[in-house]
Amino acid sequence: MTRRRTAILISGRGSNMEALIQAARDPSFPAEIALVLSNRPGAGGLDKASQAGVPTAVVDHRSHPDRDGFEAAMQAQLQAHGVEFVCLAGFMRILTAGFIARWEDRLINIHPSLLPAFRGLRTHERALAEGVRIHGCTVHYVVPELDAGPIIAQAAVPVLDDDTAETLGARVLQAEHALYPFGLSLAAGGRARREGQRVRVAGGKPQPALVSPLLD
Template sequence: MGFTGDSLQFRVARNEIAILSSSPPMQARHRRIVILISGRGSNMQTLVQACREQDWPAGIAAVISNRADAPGLAWASGQGIATAAVPHRDYPTREAFDTALAEEIDRHAPDVVILAGFMRVLTPGFVRRYAGRLVNIHPSLLPAFPGLHTHAQALATGVQAHGCTVHFVTPVLDHGPVIAQGVVPVLAGDTAETLADRVLEVEHEVFPLAVRWLVEGRARLGEEGRVEVEGVARRLVVWQQGESE
């Protein structure tokens, strides 16, 4: 995929491609994934499709939202995936909501819990409950631009590269050991919307890579709290200038 007008091409580093084409480690087993969303769930849809098409040693056990009207729930249900809504407005405190959410998650016995556009700040107790198996994707190259409006922040500061980060979740918002990142250029004339569209495309490439590494047992936290991925030296997906320029 790419942007023809800007002569950009999407390229995945050779070592990532090699890992995708190889067999999973012998210790890999069928793992259960629960995905949390708040809206249409485009990243969730990408994960569901990759899991099926690439024959991951895993399955999507459930898709859960804090909004009963989240369009992504209807899509997941149409795919035969169990869905549930835990509306955050039904609970008096953040802690009460997180307790109810955790109870719903645990009904599906997940090995991995994925935040795919889940727009809630989670309490430290919730994060600790799923420590080492709670993963988020954030639309910036962390530690730059945590929080909201990341694309506008990038444009305002004049950075020349932007992107997304897949990371283990810690009690600190948008912080945690990095599993993989995707990088896009910031182009002259970009708006927050055009930049967001470009970043979303790289999200749809890097997120399935990172989650697949997790369920195959390749990705793990090292002794110093840094992520190590078996057989992968470069955990980066990048946009590069096209050869035709």
């Protein structure tokens, strides 16, 4: 099996990055983590990646006059490390359509909501404000429109009556740590096939419904 050389782009602590690195330790996982790249020199995830033996690089967006220059510098790093696939994991920069087109169907992201609900920021606060009973996270292909790419996989969690944005966010983050490696394995391993705005997954099976609240 050929493992796809994968870069993880981060801006902060890199908790989803850690989950991906851990999953890729298995030699049967279809992706190997070849690079962790951050746009912030002080990102906590850089030290964690180095401690895990993963090469790191910094391309500080503040050192470039425009987004094209910033992305050209990122692209140079990706090419230098032989990267074939890219995961965004808390990468807090909007990518241009040109960069996204260059990595079409090889660029994925995880978002803390059940898309298409709650695109953008403050997803947990908005979920509580809307009174939803089920919330979650989504792994999707990246397209120029924010949080609008074809969905690869989703995980749902219940919303409890006493939840705050912090407690709900912690429950979603735990689900993210399981879902993102699974989504990467589907995309990098060829089991996920994009067809327009939908993604077909080979061997997918129906799951029991999650009901919230669950009554005795």
